[in-house]
Amino acid sequence: MEDSHVVEQKNFIKGEMIHTIFENKEEHFSIAKIKILETNQKFDETEVVVKGYFRRLDPGETYEFYGRVVDHQRFGRQFQVESYQRFLPESKEGVIAYLSSDLFPGIGKKTAERIVDTLGESALSQILNDKAVLSNVPSLAKEKQEKVYQILQENQGFEHIVVELSRYGFGLKMAQKMYTAFKEETLDTLKTNPYAFVFEVEGFGFVRADQMARENNISLDHPTRLQAAAIYTLTNSMQDGHVFLPIEQLMYEMDQLLDGETHQIDVDKMTAQIVELNTEKRIIVSEKKVYLPSLYYSETGFCAQIERIADKKIEKVFSDAELLKIVGSIEEEEVLSYGKEQYEALETALSEKMFILTGGPGTGKTTVIKGILNAYAEIHDLSLDRDDYKEDEEYPFVLTAPTGRAAKRMKESTGIDSVTIHRLLGWDGKETFDKDENNKLEGKLLIIDEFSMVDIWLAYQLFRAVPDDMQVIIVGDEDQLPSVGPGQVLADLLKSNVIASVSLKEVYRQKEGSKIIQLAHEIKNNAVNANGLTKASDFNFLSCPDYQVVDIVKQVVKKAYDKGVDLKQIQVLAPMYRSQAGINRLNEELQKVINPPEQGRREMRFGDTVFRKGDKVIQLVNQPEDDVFNGDIGEVVAIFEKDENLEQEEQVVVSFDDREVAYAKPDLMNLMHAYCTSIHKSQGSEFQIVILPIISGYNRMLRKNLIYTAITRAKQSLVICGDKSAFLRGIRAEDTNKRYTSLVPYLQELFGTEDESLSESDEEDVDVEQVLTADERLLAVEIKQESFSPYDFMD
Numbered sequence: 029m030e031d032s033h034v035v036e037q038k039n040f041i042k043g044e045m046i047h048t049i050f051e052n053k054e055e056h057f058s059i060a061k062i063k064i065l066e067t068n069q070k071f072d073e074t075e076v077v078v079k080g081y082f083r084r085l086d087p088g089e090t091y092e093f094y095g096r097v098v099d100h101q102r103f104g105r106q107f108q109v110e111s112y113q114r115f116l117p118e119s120k121e122g123v124i125a126y127l128s129s130d131l132f133p134g135i136g137k138k139t140a141e142r143i144v145d146t147l148g149e150s151a152l153s154q155i156l157n158d159k160a161v162l163s164n165v166p167s168l169a170k171e172k173q174e175k176v177y178q179i180l181q182e183n184q185g186f187e188h189i190v191v192e193l194s195r196y197g198f199g200l201k202m203a204q205k206m207y208t209a210f211k212e213e214t215l216d217t218l219k220t221n222p223y224a225f226v227f228e229v230e231g232f233g234f235v236r237a238d239q240m241a242r243e244n245n246i247s248l249d250h251p252t253r254l255q256a257a258a259i260y261t262l263t264n265s266m267q268d269g270h271v272f273l274p275i276e277q278l279m280y281e282m283d284q285l286l287d288g289e290t291h292q293i294d295v296d297k298m299t300a301q302i303v304e305l306n307t308e309k310r311i312i313v314s315e316k317k318v319y320l321p322s323l324y325y326s327e328t329g330f331c332a333q334i335e336r337i338a339d340k341k342i343e344k345v346f347s348d349a350e351l352l353k354i355v356g357s358i359e360e361e362e363v364l365s366y367g368k369e370q371y372e373a374l375e376t377a378l379s380e381k382m383f384i385l386t387g388g389p390g391t392g393k394t395t396v397i398k399g400i401l402n403a404y405a406e407i408h409d410l411s412l413d414r415d416d417y418k419e420d421e422e423y424p425f426v427l428t429a430p431t432g433r434a435a436k437r438m439k440e441s442t443g444i445d446s447v448t449i450h451r452l453l454g455w456d457g458k459e460t461f462d463k464d465e466n467n468k469l470e471g472k473l474l475i476i477d478e479f480s481m482v483d484i485w486l487a488y489q490l491f492r493a494v495p496d497d498m499q500v501i502i503v504g505d506e507d508q509l510p511s512v513g514p515g516q517v518l519a520d521l522l523k524s525n526v527i528a529s530v531s532l533k534e535v536y537r538q539k540e541g542s543k544i545i546q547l548a549h550e551i552k553n554n555a556v557n558a559n560g561l562t563k564a565s566d567f568n569f570l571s572c573p574d575y576q577v578v579d580i581v582k583q584v585v586k587k588a589y590d591k592g593v594d595l596k597q598i599q600v601l602a603p604m605y606r607s608q609a610g611i612n613r614l615n616e617e618l619q620k621v622i623n624p625p626e627q628g629r630r631e632m633r634f635g636d637t638v639f640r641k642g643d644k645v646i647q648l649v650n651q652p653e654d655d656v657f658n659g660d661i662g663e664v665v666a667i668f669e670k671d672e673n674l675e676q677e678e679q680v681v682v683s684f685d686d687r688e689v690a691y692a693k694p695d696l697m698n699l700m701h702a703y704c705t706s707i708h709k710s711q712g713s714e715f716q717i718v719i720l721p722i723i724s725g726y727n728r729m730l731r732k733n734l735i736y737t738a739i740t741r742a743k744q745s746l747v748i749c750g751d752k753s754a755f756l757r758g759i760r761a762e763d764t765n766k767r768y769t770s771l772v773p774y775l776q777e778l779f780g781t782e783d784e785s786l787s788e789s790d791e792e793d794v795d796v797e798q799v800l801t802a803d804e805r806l807l808a809v810e811i812k813q814e815s816f817s818p819y820d821f822m823d
């Protein structure tokens with residue numbers, strides 16, 4: 029749809045709207061029943077269900093729908109609407125009746141007649157196209173002209189624009205977004221400045237804007253085109269985790285985008301627009317780095333917060349002997365003896381204002397967190413039991429983690445309440461948090477687990493809300509995948525060396541004979557031996573050719589399930605969605621063996637997915653209003669028909685641990701099956717049994733940190749199925765996708781620990797032209813042209 033230019037609108041239904049069946053107000057998605065008045069399609073019935081993205085459909089009104097007929101397995105024949113418009117009367121009488129109706133107060137029959145006499149039967153579309161035509165109507169006052177246009181616009185504007193947009197090949201959904209951003213200016217803007225959509229409309233690509241620009245003869249070196257290329261390139265780079273792009277890389281990528289192989293755009297012109305954007309603060313150029321403002325302020329802001337918090341030192345209120353005594357009694361209670369590194373971690377955590385605890389699986393991070401809490405409570409003569417505090421009394425311990433599951437695990441292991449970072453900060457579901465520098469968190473000791481998953485934006489939001497006197501403990505495993513969002517905050521903090529840290533190396537769980545932990549550490553140290561992948565009590569590598577992998581995975585899952593293992597504790601993890609052993613296919617196949625159709629078992633189809641009672645499902649977006657977050661796993665516990673609930677809508681009810689959430693049908697797009705989930709989504713979770721399919725077709729997705737993350741999710745059993753050589757290649761493939769971040773030099777500069785080689789002058793409002801000489805800029809583009817493009821590495 030997006031790529032075809034002119035869409036011929038052959039299939040249509042003219043029909044009267046009867047009633048809405050479903051409606052998702054936010055997405056403007058509706059399904060409605062229509063009485064057919066006229067159509068060039070074949071329908072057996074006189075009524076039909078239409079579905080699509082509508083701004084507004086009023087019962088009793090007549091519309092023309094354009095789109096295609098779809099035959100639905102269960103719901104029969106439906107009409108998928110690609111564009112639509114309210115039916116505009118075209119006969120003289122029709123238009124007069126319409127204009128003199130109640131819809132247009134102040135326009136009587138006489139005026140309506142004058143309008144039609146002057147403009148003819150196509151009066152309405154003429155007015156919509158250009159309201160100036162109304163000035164030709166004799167004795168029609170300016171305000172009335174304006175009113176007629178406005179009402180027509182309100183009632184027809186969107187539909188009219190949608191029809192026009194569909195001629196350019198824009199689907200209804202994109203048209204909605206474009207209209208929301210530019211309202212009645214949509215068409216004009218599209219012609220005069222299509223690049224504006226790149227800035228304002230999510231998902232509107234640069235190439236698309238270019239196509240529109242070409243048709244409207246906008247020059248290739250038009251300033252807005254060059255600016256759009258810069259912003260678009262920077263926005264895209266976030267997907268690769270970059271916080272900024274070096275100016276040479278930005279210019280190289282802009283050059284690729286702007287004129288592919290021809291290289292006609294003058295480098296100076298590009299530079300001039302980068303300077304302009306910088307002046308307008310729509311991008312920030314600092315040294316030779318170019319940022320989107322939100323990321324620049326997050327990165328510099330985060331550093332400033334770290335400096336602020338670290339600056340207020342704490343007094344050491346215990347002697348070495350006292351600590352030894354306190355730790356000794358904890359060891360007695362916990363029946364263990366802390367290792368040397370663990371003791372060092374405890375001591376540093378208790379004496380430093382900020383502290384980072386890192387280590388691989390089974391090294392005792394959780395054990396040390398518990399030790400810190402107990403020792404802190406003992407030293408400060410505090411109770412860990414919340415019930416010992418009065419309602420208005422501050423509870424000193426604040427535990428948090430980036431995902432719901434990680435927070436839950438923390439709560440289970442410490443016995444102290446732990447919530448997601450979003451929840452802790454009082455997220456409103458959009459861009460703002462209740463907690464910030466003006467309304468800081470309460471408490472004395474903050475412990476953040478799974479910090480490797482925290483991106484620079486969230487890190488800044490969290491730290492700006494930390495009060496001066498709060499002690500901060502950051503916990504994470506730096507060998508895991510970095511955050512999905514931009515930055516690599518944990519790795520950078522460790523590298524900058526400005527915060528005290530202890531890295532736990534000794535593995536304790538291994539002492540219980542865990543092959544999983546052993547393998548994780550071998551992967552980390554590049555010491556895996558192909559002959560060592562032999563069966564153990566908690567590990568098995570089932571070698572098989574690619575085409576058998578799905579079957580074997582099915583058998584393993586079924587076997588565990590039949591043995592009575594909780595389905596939530598059996599997790600298949602895969603690196604990609606679409607492939608012969610991708611997440612989508614595996615979910616489809618696993619549902620067949622774990623939760624097949626059964627007489628009396630309710631189900632509901634949504635797109636290609638059938639949700640059935642008993643299905644294991646995963647939430648795909650944050651939905652704070654229902655307290656469910658991206659990555660939460662639940663079970664379908666009920667499916668309701670329309671007449672079975674107060675909301676009068678079909679619903680799928682999912683139970684997430686301690687709460688149930690009802691999904692109306694359109695909201696099912698936020699849910700998918702979770703028999704198999706992505707490795708990325710499994711970060712921060714642990715499962716008794718992890719099954720990891722490996723096919724050679726996963727090829728470039730397989731990386732050391734990805735596999736490491738997957739296998740360290742397994743608590744009791746790890747079964748890898750598939751191609752051993754692909755596995756071995758994968759664990760040897762370092763993640764070479766370098767992320768551009770400047771946390772390390774910024775922090776080192778702030779703390780005065782900078783490495784000479786890293787320090788450069790940091791003027792905020794630096795002029796790009798002064799940063800890079802003309803020759804350097806040309807050279808940058810030339811050098812980059814000869815080397816790779818980051819797009820070569822993208823799927």
Ligand SMILES: Nc1ncnc2c1ncn2[C@@H]1O[C@H](COP(=O)(O)OP(=O)(O)OP(=O)(O)O)[C@@H](O)[C@H]1O
Pocket residue numbers: 364365366367370387388389390391392393394395396536537
């Ligand atoms: N000093 C110790 N002496 C004996 N056992 C220990 C010691 N430290 C940790 N353990 C045990 O090792 C196992 C792993 O410890 P823990 O869960 O704290 O590690 P972790 O780093 O949090 O691991 P993961 O990240 O895999 O959860 C636990 O069973 C714990 O009781």
